[in-house]
Every structure is written in C-alpha cells, then in structure tokens.
Amino acid sequence: MKAGKAATPVRRASIGARRNPASQAAILAAARAVLAEEGYAGFSIDAVSRRAGAGKPTIYRWWKNRADLLMEVYAAEKAGIRAVPSGDLAQDLIAHTSALWSFWCGTPSGRTFRALLAEAQSDPHALAALREKFLPERLQDVRGLFTAAAARGDIPAEEVEARLALYIGFNWFYVLTDQLEAGQASIPVAMRLIAARGGP
Amino acid sequence: MKAGKAATPVRRASIGARRNPASQAAILAAARAVLAEEGYAGFSIDAVSRRAGAGKPTIYRWWKNRADLLMEVYAAEKAGIRAVPSGDLAQDLIAHTSALWSFWCGTPSGRTFRALLAEAQSDPHALAALREKFLPERLQDVRGLFTAAAARGDIPAEEVEARLALYIGFNWFYVLTDQLEAGQASIPVAMRLIAARGGP
Numbered sequence: 001m002k003a004g005k006a007a008t009p010v011r012r013a014s015i016g017a018r019r020n021p022a023s024q025a026a027i028l029a030a031a032r033a034v035l036a037e038e039g040y041a042g043f044s045i046d047a048v049s050r051r052a053g054a055g056k057p058t059i060y061r062w063w064k065n066r067a068d069l070l071m072e073v074y075a076a077e078k079a080g081i082r083a084v085p086s087g088d089l090a091q092d093l094i095a096h097t098s099a100l101w102s103f104w105c106g107t108p109s110g111r112t113f114r115a116l117l118a119e120a121q122s123d124p125h126a127l128a129a130l131r132e133k134f135l136p137e138r139l140q141d142v143r144g145l146f147t148a149a150a151a152r153g154d155i156p157a158e159e160v161e162a163r164l165a166l167y168i169g170f171n172w173f174y175v176l177t178d179q180l181e182a183g184q185a186s187i188p189v190a191m192r193l194i195a196a197r198g199g200p
Numbered sequence: 201m202k203a204g205k206a207a208t209p210v211r212r213a214s215i216g217a218r219r220n221p222a223s224q225a226a227i228l229a230a231a232r233a234v235l236a237e238e239g240y241a242g243f244s245i246d247a248v249s250r251r252a253g254a255g256k257p258t259i260y261r262w263w264k265n266r267a268d269l270l271m272e273v274y275a276a277e278k279a280g281i282r283a284v285p286s287g288d289l290a291q292d293l294i295a296h297t298s299a300l301w302s303f304w305c306g307t308p309s310g311r312t313f314r315a316l317l318a319e320a321q322s323d324p325h326a327l328a329a330l331r332e333k334f335l336p337e338r339l340q341d342v343r344g345l346f347t348a349a350a351a352r353g354d355i356p357a358e359e360v361e362a363r364l365a366l367y368i369g370f371n372w373f374y375v376l377t378d379q380l381e382a383g384q385a386s387i388p389v390a391m392r393l394i395a396a397r398g399g400p
Contacts, residue, residue, distance in 0.1 A: 041322040114321040117376060121318035122241040131377050162386035166393065169369025172376070176317060177331050186362035193366065193393050 027052045027059060031073045036108040040115035045069070067119040067126035071134045074112045078103065083141040085148035089155065090195035092145045093167065097187050100171060101180050110175055117176065142167065154197060166194050227252045227259060231273045236308040240315035245269070267319040267326030271334045274312045278303065283341040285348035289355065290395035292345045293367065297387050300371060301380050310375055317376065342367065354397060366394050 030052035035043050045066060049056045063069040081103055083096045104110030116134070120127040146164055150157040170190050174183035230252035235243050245266060249256045263269040281303055283296045304310030316334070320327040346364055350357040370390050374383035 039322070118318040118321035121314040121376065122239070127378060131379070135377070159389050162389035163393065165373050165383065165386050166366050166370050166390050169371070169373035170366050171369070172372055173365050173369035176321065176372070177335070178327060179331070183365065186365050189359050189362035190366050193363065193396060196393060196396055 023054065023058075024062070027054055027062075027069075028073055028076055030054075031069055032077075032108060035070075035073065035112055035115070039111055040118065043070070043115060065123070065125065067116060067123055067129065070112055070116050070119065071129065074109055074116060075134070075138065077107055077109045077112075078138060081141075083145055085145050087152070089145060089149040090192045093142075093191040093195055094188055096142055096145065097171065097191065101174075101184075104175055105180055110180070114176060114178075117172070139164070139168070149195070155195070163194050166190075170194075223254065223258075224262070227254055227262075227269075228273055228276055230254075231269055232277075232308055235270075235273065235312055235315070239311055240318065243270070243315060265323070265325065267316060267323055267329065270312055270316050270319065271329065274309055274316060275334070275337065277307055277309045277312075278338060281341075283345055285345050287352070289345060289349040290392045293342075293391040293395055294388055296342055296345065297371065297391065301374075301384075304375055305380055310380070314376060314378075317372070339364070339368070349395070355395070363394050366390075370394075 027048065031043075031048045034047045034051055038047065043066065045056055045059055048054075048069065049059055052059075059069070063072065081096075081099050083092065083099075086092055104113065116126070116130065120130045143160070143164060146155065146160045146167075147157075149155045150160055155163065170186075174180050174186075227248065231243075231248045234247045234251055238247065243266065245256055245259055248254075248269065249259055252259075259269070263272065281296075281299050283292065283299075286292055304313065316326070316330065320330045343360070343364060346355070346360045346367075347357075349355045350360055355363065370386075374380050374386075
C-alpha cells in the first residue's frame with residue numbers, strides 16, 4: 001500500500017507516508033520489543049505506536065492490522081533459517097526441526113508464531129493471509145526438502161502434501177502446547193516416520 | 201468448586217449456588233448457542249450470561265474463566281466419539297480421524313476447539329488446563345489405540361509419544377487452517393506412516 005499524494009504535508013521527519021526501510025525497521029523493532037516484553041496479550045498497534053514514536057495512522061497505512069504486522073515481524077526473523085536438501089530426507093528434517101525450535105525458543109519468534117496462529121482463529125482476514133501467503137512463503141524451503149526427496153524417488157510424489165502436513169502439525173503441536181523442551185526426544189522418531197520410503 | 205453456604209439466599213429459582221445438572225446444562229447450552237452463532241470472537245461470559253438468563257457471578261462460581269467454560273462445552277460434545285482398538289492401528293486411526301473431523305465440521309465443536317487453542321496462547325491458566333487436564337482426557341482413547349498396538353508388538357512402545365504427537369499435530373494443522381475438506385485426501389497416507397511398523 002503506497003501513498004499516492006506526494007504533496008501531502010508530512011509532520012514527522014523520520015516516518016513519512018512513503019514506506020521506507022529505516023522507518024519500517026523502526027516499527028518492526030518496536031513490534032519485536034513489545035512482543036518480547038509484553039507477549040501476545042499486550043501486543044497492540046497502540047503499544048507499537050508508542051514504542052516506535054510513530055503515529056497509528058502511519059502504521060495502519062503499511063500494515064492492515066495486528067496480524068499483518070505480526071507476520072512481518074516473524075518473517076523478518078525467520079529469514080535466517082534455510083533448508084537445503086542433502087540427499088537424506090530424514091536427516092534434513094531433523095536438522096531443520098532443530099534449527100526451527102532453537103529459533104522459536106531463543107528469540108521472541110516462538111511467541112510471535114503462537115500469537116499469529118491464535119489471531120487467525122478469530123480473524124478471517126488473518127486466517128486467509130496465513131494460509132495463502134504467510135505459510136506458503138515460510139514453508140517453501142521445507143517443501144523443497146520433500147519435493148527433492150520425491151524427485152530422487154525416495155518418497156512418492158503424491159504423498160508430499162500428507163507428509164508435509166505431518167511435519168507442520170508435529171511442530172505446531174509442541175509449540176502451541178509450549179512443550180518444545182519435552183518434545184526434543186520425539187524429533188528423530190517422528191522425522192524418520194515422515195521420511196520413510198513408501199511402497200512394499 | 202462447590203458453594204459451601206447452604207443458607208445463602210438464592211434469588212433465581214432455576215440457577216442457584218449449588219451446581220446442579222439442570223442449570224449446568226442450561227449454561228452449557230447457552231454457551232454452545234453463542235459459539236455457534238457468534239463464533240469465538242463474540243464468545244464472552246457476558247453473552248453466555250444473557251443467553252442463559254443466569255447471572256455472571258453464578259457462571260464464575262462454577263467456571264474460572266472463558267477457557268474453562270469452552271473446555272467443558274467441548275468435552276460434553278466430544279463424549280460421543282469412542283476409539284476401540286481393532287487390531288489394525290492404521291485402520292483405527294483412519295476411522296477415528298474421520299469421526300473427529302465429522303464432529304468438528306458438523307457441530308460448533310471445530311470452532312470451539314480452535315477457540316480453545318487460541319485462548320491457550322494468551323492465557324497461561326488456559327494453557328495449563330489444556331495441557332494437564334483437557335488434552336490427556338480427550339486423548340485417552342486415541343492413546344489407547346497406540347498402546348494397544350505397542351502391546352501387540354506392532355510398534356515400539358518407546359515410540360508411542362512421538363507417534364501420538366504426529367497424530368495430534370496432523371489434526372491440528374488442518375483444523376487450525378480451516379482446511380478439513382481439502383485435508384481429507386491426506387488422511388490415509390498420513391495414518392499409514394504414523395502406524396508403520398518400526399525396525400528393519
């Protein structure tokens with residue numbers, strides 16, 4: 001959403017009508033800080049606005065709602081986790097799960113992710129954004145692990161969706177019940193089952 | 201939580217200080233109706249109170265909070281779904297998943313369940329209740345399918361937790377993204393992987 005009226009008077013020097021990297025970063029940093037300190041329950045556009053020193057209209061010009069802002073906070077942080085197929089699907093899934101859980105536990109991202117999923121249960125727009133944009137983008141890498149395994153003939157191509165759903169759901173179960181510590185022991189078994197060769 | 205003061209004046213004839221089956225049923229029915237019509241976003245103790253014609257203090261005397269009431273609404277409805285081991289874990293899981301998804305789609309229970317999981321992400325008490333009471337109770341039957349398979353030697357006993365987590369997560373993924381229709385096709389593949397015999 002870009003502002004069209006270039007002649008509109010801008011009252012703040014740092015955060016104007018045009019979305020620029022510096023002001024975007026300031027608002028995202030403020031959102032991260034609010035989330036880390038207050039958690040999901042205290043996360044509001046009001047709180048982010050106060051923390052960033054940016055007006056609410058400025059925030060709403062760029063992000064439609066709370067969920068939209070949460071998704072971008074999360075995406076910016078998760079960008080560091082990559083998954084590249086090694087030729088062994090089970091090992092790739094174990095490595096990716098470990099990286100993901102460390103990311104969830106070691107940053108406010110686990111909380112952010114839980115907040116996002118919660119938000120999507122009461123806000124249809126948030127659910128649509130989650131399903132049609134956020135998840136496909138975030139899952140692109142891990143989907144690539146499955147399609148590479150299918151291309152190698154290690155798993156049937158027609159089972160990629162079901163196996164991906166098992167993978168996603170396994171992670172969601174442990175993060176949504178806040179049991180990532182206890183769940184560590186289940187990772188290798190689960191990933192070997194998800195990656196098992198099909199057929200006889 | 202039972203009220204101890206039998207001598208306290210009761211102003212309503214039907215809903216008193218003692219938790220009795222009729223008033224409990226009236227409040228649960230009101231909660232179900234509010235949830236069906238308004239969804240999670242409109243579900244509040246206020247709304248249930250108005251619908252049931254019961255005072256808020258009465259409701260709070262029996263249920264600690266919104267999540268507590270939601271859990272009981274859900275439990276009362278899910279009581280009808282049973283899972284009895286037949287000797288074939290994959291088939292038992294497929295049958296149970298179909299029953300569960302029909303229950304989620306055909307009653308307000310899918311919405312209730314999503315609301316509960318959402319609530320647990322912002323309310324630590326709701327999360328604790330979910331993890332320590334609600335889930336163990338609701339999952340008792342399906343856990344029984346896995347322990348029966350382990351007792352038959354079909355799956356390793358030490359893999360019950362990981363396989364149960366895969367099972368739960370798979371269902372959560374599809375209900376939380378509101379994709380139970382699209383997910384139908386994945387059920388048989390996923391359940392066969394979860395139920396696969398271990399070892400060489």
